[in-house]
Amino acid sequence: MPRRAAILMFLAVGLACGLTGGPAAAARIDTFPSPADSVQGLAARLQSAAPGDTLLLNPGTYRGSFTLRSGVSLIGIAGPDSTIIDAAGDRYCLFGRGIDSTTTIAGLTLQNGRRPHANSGGGGIYLHRSSPLIINNVFRDHLGYLGPGVYTNYDCRPVIAFNVFRDNEGYLGGAISAYQDCAPLVYNNLIFDNSAVSGGGILALNSCPVIYANTIVGNAASSGGGGIYCDSSPALIVENVLAYNRGESAVFQLDDDAPATFRGNQVWENEGGAAGGVCSDYVGTDGNIRRRPRFLDREGQHLLPEEEAQAGARLWRGDPLPEVPDSVLVLWRDWLRSHDAD
Known part of the structure; x- marks a missing residue:
C-alpha cells in the first residue's frame, strides 16, 4: 500500500478517535475504485457505510452532489491536487445533516457548486446541525448566497483547518x-x-466562531468586511494575517452588543483600514500589529513584494497531513464555554 494511502487511513480513524476519546467500533476502510463507477455508486456507498467506516477516493473527478453520513469519513487518497468532487454548476458538492465530530472530510478539491438563491449556501459543503472535521481540502469556483465554500447553518461546531479557499463568490460571506x-x-x-457583498472571506451572523492563524488576503466585499464581517457574533480573532483585502475594512462589525476579540493579528494595506462599522481599531492593542507579511512559496522562498497580492496558491505552504494542536482545541472549547456556545 502506498505510504500516503496508509497515512490517510490513519488520519481518518485516528483523528476521529482523538476528538471523541475512543476508538470507533468495527471500523472498516473501503476504497472507491474510480469516477467511472458512477455518481450513483459513490452515493450508494456513502449511505451503506456504517459509523466508523472510512471511504477512500482514488484520483479522478467525481461529478455530482453527495450526502454525507455521520461517522463515515471521506478522504482523497492522493490529496486535493488529483481528487476532485465537481458539482458541475448544480447545487453543492457535499451536504451534511446531523454529522458528528467522528466524520472527517480530507484531501479533496471541491469545485463548481451553485447555491445562489436567497438564504441558500454551501456550494462546497452545506452543514446543518453538524460538526465534522474538514481538513486539507481546496474549495474553489463556488457561487452561493451564504458561504459558497462552507456554509454552517444552525447549531454547527465543525473544525475547518488547513484548507484553501479561492475564487469563490457569495452574497453573505x-x-x-x-x-x-x-x-x-x-x-x-x-x-x-x-x-x-459582506464578508469577502468570512461572515458570522448570530454565531461564535474562533478564527485562528489564517491567512486572509486579497478578498473583496462591496459593503463591509473585505476579510471578516461579524453581526451579533462575539468572534475570537487570533494570530491571523489580514492583508490586501478590499471593502471598507479588513474586519467589519455591525453592532457593539457582541464585540469581537482581537489578539496578535498582523494587518497590512487593507482598503479602509483594519476596522469598520462599530469595530474599534484594534491595531496596537493585545499584540495586534501593522506589518507587511513575508509570504513564502512552496519551496520556502520569499515572494517579491509585487507578487504578494497576486500570489495565489503559492501562499499556501504546510504539512499535507497536519493536525490541529491540542492547545488550539482547548482554547476553542473554552471560548465556546465562556459564551454558552458549547
Whole structure:
C-alpha cells in the first residue's frame, strides 16, 4: 500500500478517535475504485457505510452532489491536487445533516457548486446541525448566497483547518459563513481572492466562531468586511494575517452588543483600514500589529513584494497531513464555554 494511502487511513480513524476519546467500533476502510463507477455508486456507498467506516477516493473527478453520513469519513487518497468532487454548476458538492465530530472530510478539491438563491449556501459543503472535521481540502469556483465554500447553518461546531479557499463568490460571506448559533473553529486556512457583498472571506451572523492563524488576503466585499464581517457574533480573532483585502475594512462589525476579540493579528494595506462599522481599531492593542507579511512559496522562498497580492496558491505552504494542536482545541472549547456556545 502506498505510504500516503496508509497515512490517510490513519488520519481518518485516528483523528476521529482523538476528538471523541475512543476508538470507533468495527471500523472498516473501503476504497472507491474510480469516477467511472458512477455518481450513483459513490452515493450508494456513502449511505451503506456504517459509523466508523472510512471511504477512500482514488484520483479522478467525481461529478455530482453527495450526502454525507455521520461517522463515515471521506478522504482523497492522493490529496486535493488529483481528487476532485465537481458539482458541475448544480447545487453543492457535499451536504451534511446531523454529522458528528467522528466524520472527517480530507484531501479533496471541491469545485463548481451553485447555491445562489436567497438564504441558500454551501456550494462546497452545506452543514446543518453538524460538526465534522474538514481538513486539507481546496474549495474553489463556488457561487452561493451564504458561504459558497462552507456554509454552517444552525447549531454547527465543525473544525475547518488547513484548507484553501479561492475564487469563490457569495452574497453573505465569500468563503465561509457561520449562520445562526454556529461556532466553528476556523484554523490555519488560506482564504484568498474570494468576494461577497459582506464578508469577502468570512461572515458570522448570530454565531461564535474562533478564527485562528489564517491567512486572509486579497478578498473583496462591496459593503463591509473585505476579510471578516461579524453581526451579533462575539468572534475570537487570533494570530491571523489580514492583508490586501478590499471593502471598507479588513474586519467589519455591525453592532457593539457582541464585540469581537482581537489578539496578535498582523494587518497590512487593507482598503479602509483594519476596522469598520462599530469595530474599534484594534491595531496596537493585545499584540495586534501593522506589518507587511513575508509570504513564502512552496519551496520556502520569499515572494517579491509585487507578487504578494497576486500570489495565489503559492501562499499556501504546510504539512499535507497536519493536525490541529491540542492547545488550539482547548482554547476553542473554552471560548465556546465562556459564551454558552458549547
